[in-house]
Amino acid sequence: MIRILLYDDAKEMRETLVLLLSNTDGFEVAGAFDNCETAVDDISTLKPDVVLLDIDMPGMTGIEGLAKIRSQHPDVKILMLTVFDDNKNVFEAIRQGASGYLLKKTSPAKLIEFIREAQDGGAPMNASIATQVLKMFAGMQPAASPDYSLSQREKQVLQSLVDGNSYKMVAAEMNISIDTVRSHIRSIYEKLHVNSKSEAVAKALRDRLV
Structure with missing residues (x-):
């Protein structure tokens, strides 16, 4: 059973996701909230396997929430689920440790597949996002490895x-x-x-x- 915790301020989207996941074999919704300000404590209490995190939310953005979650829960799978497909948000999400980056227009069947992929250790992304990521990394100069003086x-x-x-x-x-x-x-x-x-x-x- 994959336990899901989701954060999205759009009530209709949140309810649709809860309905979809609750009625899919092998999935259980641990909680659904309209902001991620209490996400760190929620994860400690509700013990989800995968977190679905919107970006544009009141109070604390999903990117800010992602950074806070990662600082306290380095192993939980976090999938960004958003309408934003711009380079800045994609890059920041990856930099802060997102397990994957999905668009809200993803079909229900594909979303279920992506969540299972994340639970199995994958890093799911829509094809358009994956293309952006490849282009971003292709344009980056490889940085020198820091010297930690390991023997x-x-x-x-x-x-x-x-x-x-x-x-x-x-x-x-x-x-x-x-x-x-x-x-x-x-x-x-x-x-x-x-x-x-x-x-x-x-x-x-x-x-x-x-």
């Missing part, structure tokens, strides 16, 4: 984490003890200024450390 061994441990391995699997792969793995990971967290495996993996990928 070669620490980079190997980090690569293993990026590959999805557990501490036990890292130890077996590198033929070292679990305690040694933990020691390397403590050092990696300190050097990268992160507090969790997901943050370390995200920073490794974003800054091209492995």
Whole structure:
């Protein structure tokens, strides 16, 4: 069962989404709200798997809400669901950690497919948005990787984490003890200024450390 939490100030859109998702096998609506000002606490309480987040809402915009959610809930899947298809909003959503970017004109069947894709670890986007993203990245100069002074061994441990391995699997792969793995990971967290495996993996990928 995929638990959904959604934020949209348009009442008709919100009610339509609740009706669609509630009547789709494998989906459960955990909550639906007209603004995202309490989103961080809502997620802590309601434990959704996927959040659908509009951009243009009163009080706090969806982009601002996205940034706050990501700071406290780095692992929850967040899909922007909006009418905005401009470069600025797309870029900001990706920069702040959106799991995907969908337009409200997406068909119900496709929306369900996209939500399942996000739950499975994908990054769904409408074709027009994906084209924009490719063009944006094509025009960017590759940035030099920051120097976090990771040792070669620490980079190997980090690569293993990026590959999805557990501490036990890292130890077996590198033929070292679990305690040694933990020691390397403590050092990696300190050097990268992160507090969790997901943050370390995200920073490794974003800054091209492995």
